[in-house]
Structures are given as structure tokens and as C-alpha cells.
Amino acid sequence: MSVAKYFSWLLRNEKQVFLQSWGSCYHDLPLKADQRNAETNQKKRPSLKHSSDGAETPLPNRDTDDDGNPIYNFLYPSKELLPDDKEMSIYDHLEELRQRIFTSVLAVGAAMLGCFAFSKELIIFLEAPVSAQGVRFLQLAPGEFFFTSLKVSGYCGLLLGSPVILYEMISFILPGLTKEERRFLGPVVLGYAEGVVESLWSIDQYFEFVLVLMFSTGLSFQVPVIQLLLGQLGLVSSEQMLSVWRYVVVGAVIAAAILTPSTDPLTQLLLAGPLMGLYLGGAWMVKLLGQ
Numbered sequence: 264m265s266v267a268k269y270f271s272w273l274l275r276n277e278k279q280v281f282l283q284s285w286g287s288c289y290h291d292l293p294l295k296a297d298q299r300n301a302e303t304n305q306k307k308r309p310s311l312k313h314s315s316d317g318a319e320t321p322l323p324n325r326d327t328d329d330d331g332n333p334i335y336n337f338l339y340p341s342k343e344l345l346p347d348d349k350e351m352s353i354y355d356h357l358e359e360l361r362q363r364i365f366t367s368v369l370a371v372g373a374a375m376l377g378c379f380a381f382s383k384e385l386i387i388f389l390e391a392p393v394s395a396q397g398v399r400f401l402q403l404a405p406g407e408f409f410f411t412s413l414k415v416s417g418y419c420g421l422l423l424g425s426p427v428i429l430y431e432m433i434s435f436i437l438p439g440l441t442k443e444e445r446r447f448l449g450p451v452v453l454g455y456a457e458g459v460v461e462s463l464w465s466i467d468q469y470f471e472f473v474l475v476l477m478f479s480t481g482l483s484f485q486v487p488v489i490q491l492l493l494g495q496l497g498l499v500s501s502e503q504m505l506s507v508w509r510y511v512v513v514g515a516v517i518a519a520a521i522l523t524p525s526t527d528p529l530t531q532l533l534l535a536g537p538l539m540g541l542y543l544g545g546a547w548m549v550k551l552l553g554q
Contacts, residue, residue: 379416382412382416415474501546504545
């Protein structure tokens with residue numbers, strides 16, 4: 264057998280083997296597709312439960328029932344759990360977020376400008392507690408008084424604009440939370456200051472301490488506002504607020520010990536008393552409103 268005849272015979276055999284194998288695969292394709300469809304339909308078909316009277320009741324399919332999936336329920340809660348939910352696109356959400364941020368920045372900026380216009384009066388007011396004792400403040404660096412004025416204006420403006428920021432944050436976040444998730448909302452703000460040491464009085468350090476203390480104390484006055492908001496939403500009742508008064512007393516004393524610069528108990532009580540009074544006053548206001 265010559266080389267040409269050998270290659271011709273080899274090609275014919277390979278062609279026959281290829282056609283036979285392709286034909287068998289082709290005839291198997293409908294069968295395999297039917298098998299796949301049957302398996303899929305079997306998965307989708309609900310299971311049957313036989314009752315005592317012989318009737319067949321379909322059982323829920325865990326593979327296709329999204330309501331039984333906890334992850335699905337967390338990402339897509341039912342409308343009954345979202346009382347304030349509104350259908351909005353992602354662009355509508357971004358537009359609402361932009362408007363609320365702009366409103367908050369505008370309110371804080373206007374408050375800062377107003378405080379900067381009266382920065383001299385604010386500085387004199389903040390200096391009054393120690394100026395009566397003969398304490399003199401020194402400017403230890405060029406421009407220290409100017410930057411202190413900016414800092415006073417910034418803290419005072421942020422404090423005055425904090426109710427607007429709080430309102431805008433709650434208005435944006437609250438509609439997307441379920442009733443159970445709203446119970447976990449509760450920011451905690453703490454400050455720190457040190458004392459019982461003899462130090463030189465610098466105007467920058469003094470105002471930094473006073474402003475931090477003033478800012479943290481001012482935030483504590485937002486407690487009744489938050490209590491009224493929680494009461495109006497029906498998340499916490501006045502009885503629940505008053506039932507934990509012992510924990511409030513302990514928390515107020517601990518917060519006063521952290522915030523006050525001295526270690527004497529009188530100063531701590533002077534700060535812990537208003538904190539407890541604000542909380543109890545907010546609880547009684549919620550009770551008077553019938554919540």
C-alpha cells in the first residue's frame with residue numbers, strides 16, 4: 264500500500280468515526296434536554312401533604328419560595344413592616360440625599376456666620392467664669408486669637424444647627440427602616456477632659472476645653488427631643504422609659520465623671536442632675552402626650 268492510499272483510507276475511517284459519534288450525540292441531545300426539563304419541573308412542582316381525609320395539600324417549596332429566605336426578607340421586607348416607605352428610584356434617593364445635605368450645610372453655615380459676627384461677645388461670655396478670678400489669657404502664637412474666634416464660631420454654629428442635622432438624618436433614614444430596626448437607633452456622644460493639674464492658661468487650650476464641654480452638654484439637651492420622637496413613632500412608651508430610671512441614674516453619674524474636669528463629687532452632681540432631669544422630663548412629656 265502506497266503512502267497516498269494509506270492516508271486516503273485513514274481519512275475515510277476518521278470521517279466515518281466522526282459522523283457516527285456526532286450522530287449519536289445529536290440523537291442524545293433531545294433526550295438530555297427533556298431530562299433537564301423534567302428535573303426542573305420536578306423541582307418547581309410543590310410537594311404534597313396527605314391530610315387525614317385523604318386530600319392533598321401542597322407544601323411550600325423552600326427552593327423557590329423567597330418569603331422563607333431570611334436574607335431575602337432582610338433585603339426586601341414587606342410593606343407592612345415599612346409604614347413610611349415610598350417607591351423611589353435610585354436617582355430620586357440621591358436627589359433627596361443631596362437636598363438634605365444641602366439643607367444641613369446651609370443651616371450650619373448660616374449659624375456659623377451669625378456666631379462669627381458675634382464672636383467677640385461669645386469669647387467674653389466664655390471667659391467670664393475665670394476672668395472674675397483674675398486669670399489672664401495670653402496669645403502664644405500669631406493669629407491664635409483669630410483661629411480661636413473661628414473655632415468658637417464653628418462649634419457654636421454646629422451646636423445651633425444640630426437639630427436641623429438630626430431632623431434631616433432621621434427623615435432620610437427612617438422611611439427605609441422596619442419597626443424592629445428602628446429600635447436599634449441611639450447615638451452616644453461622650454467627651455473627655457482632664458484636670459487636677461496646675462497649668463498655664465492658654466486662650467486656645469481654654470476655649471478648646473470649654474467648647475468641647477459646651478458641645479457635649481448641648482447635645483444632652485437633645486435627649487427630650489429624641490424621646491418625644493420615639494414616643495410619637497410608638498417605638499418606646501413612657502412606662503418603658505420610666506422603668507429604666509435606675510440605669511439612667513448610673514449612666515448620668517458615669518457621664519458626669521467623664522465630662523467634668525475635676526474629681527470633687529459636687530461638680531459631678533451639678534452635671535449629672537440636669538442629665539437625669541432632662542431624661543425624666545422627656546419621659547413625663549411623652550406620658551402627657553398619651554404615648
